[in-house]
Amino acid sequence: MATAAPKKRTAGFLSGWSVNIAIALTALRTNLMRSILTMLGVMIGVFAVTLAVAVGNGAQTSVMESINSFGSNMAIVIPQPDNEGGRQSFDRGRLTSRDMRAIEREVPGIRALAPQLRVGVDLVVAGTDAGTTAVGTTPGYGVITGHDVDRGRTLGEADIRSASRVLVLGRTTSETLFGDFDPVGETVRVNGVPFTVIGLLEEKGSTFGNDNDDTALMPISTMRQRFVGDTLPGPDDLHLAYVGFEDGVLLPQAKIDITNVLRDRYRVQGDDVNPFTIRTTQEFMEESQMITGIFQAVLVAIASISLLVGGIGIMNIMLVSVTERTREIGLRMALGARRSDIRNQFLVEAAVLCSLGGAVGLALAWLSGAALAAYADFPVPVGVGVALGALAFSAFLGLIFGSYPAIRASRLSPIEALRTE
């Protein structure tokens, strides 16, 4: 018995798809209001997800920027027992200037050191006063933090040696005391002691909500003599220290090196708790990256729910569309449409519906991002990658949620579909 030679109909593959798109557009135009309402779901979903991703990226960027502004490639050493291992120690930690000199000698790649004392002080000038945390430090502080002066000069070695009463003001502190006037050369009383302002620091912004400009620098020696008193266990003790490294130095190794020097000096044995804690900017970055990553994931997860609801809306409408057009499906089958032709027609329709909704949602997200950046001063970058991803994902969503209705349409029996009223 002869059987039909199954002819391949490949010639019209591309034109077939363009026809499917044309059929889809016609169908969508025919029910314009319904199409728009259906798209609304996907639109809001894509809008929410895109914005969530962008806000997350923006948060990441601004956190990175502020950590960088705080000072890149450095370790912070604090005289607090490191309880990270879970072992508790109630001993007070230690950190001294001599420790710093030992670190400088033994750890390679150091660019500068900034031993610090920090004391809350009251600054007064002509009846105006400002409370701030004064930092007693060395010239290394400016080198590590990259915090330069706008006016006047910063601390010099001579200031440290002579324990002179000089002050370098942060922008916020200066504005509180002097408004827009140049503070250089003026006298400020620090807890009643007169100091001369020698410099004004450039604006630095905030890190983790801390205003880096709300500060006043003075020589570490001056602070020790006049404000620390006997609050520290020894005459040489520090509140904390920055260790700045050259570019290219690997911070995890540097941290190990510093740890070894200090453990040696404090004779820490085996599993005993270190009486100091070392954190590096790299750790801060990794941690904040993780936190902003989680933050972003939570936002995206919440936003995805709206996208899911939008997708279900698409499926719902496609099912209605298939039911309404059962007779058309039967007719197309009678005229030679294969099951795959019918399936593709409805898949394309769902994908077009989703893509259009996605494109509008993306445009709205981009506009919102631009508005946020302009008015809220928070970068919300809707990048090309995010945009393409959103479009591709909404088309994909159409294929996923369109496939059940499309397959249902393709499984109809030609004659039963044709008989439907």
Added chain:
Amino acid sequence: MAKPASPEFRTADRASNSSGRPLVETRDLVKTYTLGGEQIHAVNGVSLSIEQGEYVAIMGTSGSGKSTFMNMIGCLDVPTSGSVLIDGIETGAMSSDDLALLRNEKIGFVFQQFNLLARTSSIDNVAVPLIYAGIDTQARRELATEKLIDMGLGDRLPNTPAKLSGGQQQRVAIARALVTEPLMLLADEPTGALDTRTSAEIMAIFEQLNAAGITVIVVTHEDEIADHAKRRIAFRDGEVIEDRPVENRTIAAREMEQESVEEDA
């Protein structure tokens, strides 16, 4: 009133089955439905052949099984048992894709309710089967235009069904049925939704098509329509009760001539 179409059908390129096999052959064809636990034999063991070039009327009342029979020879419905051979090819074992291809290439359908796509121009309606034949856009437009001109609708190419009369819509549907150059035309109550005069127009078209070599199978319950055919097959209770040549055929072209003479008088 539009003048009846006077198409000149090309016969040279008409596909024909040179094999001498019947175009449609059924063997012990049975279709059984189960309705409320009761078995209904819609078609009950029908064996017949229809040769290339025939003009057949399939008669019967509603429920006689004539439509079910037509759906099976049109490869739209699957028999419960027995077989349908189209152009000598057994269709029982064919996949749904192969059946779709077979319908596309060899069978042209004309329906009572025209079944045109709404809000779609005549030319796009006629081009639909060509999409599934894998013909490119340009060729689709050309072939569809040609067939619409054949049907006397050359000035109605961009019109949607809503802008066409019933007779014009049915002529668009016939153009669509013919656009893939099928071997046979299967028409299910093609004049059921038309007035007498328009019906005569449509029957005249079938006559001309048949004269050009296309096999025409018309399903109808009206004797007036069946009398246009050359052969008459009547169904009752799922069985063929009559299969004979039509004597004193009504010639639609002549009918229409008479009508126009009466009008002129």
